[in-house]
Amino acid sequence: MKNRLKVLRAERDWSQADLALxxxxxxxxxxxxxxxxxxxxxxxxxxxxQVFGLPIEAIFQEG
Amino acid sequence: MAHATPTRSIMSKPSWRRYMLRFSAAMAAYVAVLVPVDYAARHGLLPPAPWLYLAALAPAIPVALVVLIVLRYLQEEEDEYQRMLAIRAYISAAGLTLTICTGWGFLQDFAGLPQISLHHVFVLFCVCQGVATGWVKWRARG
Structure with missing residues (x-):
């Protein structure tokens, strides 16, 4: 499954630790x-x- | 500054701390029971049957506790990825222990290697669990 976590995180200037928290x-x-x-x-x-304020399908895609 | 956020280690998690506390207590109980039973056995101080069987089995009780403590930890671990890594480590440790014991059994039967008491399997499993945890964490590093 593909995801846009890295891009969405970068847009918000969050580190992995920020998101983890x-x-x-x-x-x-x-x-x-x-x-x-x-x-x-x-x-x-x-x-x-919920954390990103987006629907699941906007973050995770099949593939 | 977003990047200054401290990393939350698994070791700071309450579920991990509880696991370590319970595990340490069970290991302390194992030693506390094993040492006097071993001493009594060596000096012919163990009571006659049926108490003999109870005394001989007493050190296995903390071992059973360790299994329950591990299961409890897997239930309490809130971080599903860490839970998966822990399960992977336990299964790897069980497989490694099984392989070593089976291999040693064949070496005993076919190559004349010395017989080893089965109660060492628990200690071997603990060592394998430590190795497997390190291996799983190393593979998952990032």
Whole structure:
């Protein structure tokens, strides 16, 4: 699954640690999702969408 | 400044701290039970059966506790990615322990290597778990 986490994070000038703090996960988790090593669960994907104020499909795409 | 945010390490998480505390307590209990039972066995001080069996099995109770503590940690870990890494490490450690023990068993049967008491399997698993955790974290670094 592809995602736009890195771009969305850069737009807000957030570091991985900033996003991790907002999601209440470790920085390694954000890095793993961002680099496509790990696909988040549906609840975490909803939380990510909530943090960015976007629908899930605007962040995650199939592929 | 956004980039000055401190990284939140897994070790600062309450679930990890609780796990380490419980694990340390179980290991301390293991030593606290094993040392006197071992001493009594060496000096012929163990009671007769059926108490003998209870005394001999007593050090296995903290081992069972460690298994429950690990399961509890996996339930309590809020970070799903870290939980997945921990599960991967435990499965790797179990596989490594199984492989080493099976290999040693064949070496005993076919190559005449000395017999080792099965209670060492727990210590071996703990070592394998440490190695597997390091390996899994190293692979997941980033």
């Amino acid at each position: 907002r999601l209440d996960v470790s920085r390694q988790s954000v890095n793993a999702i961002e680099t496509g090593k790990y696909d988040p669960s549906l609840p975490l994907a909803f939380k990510i969408a």
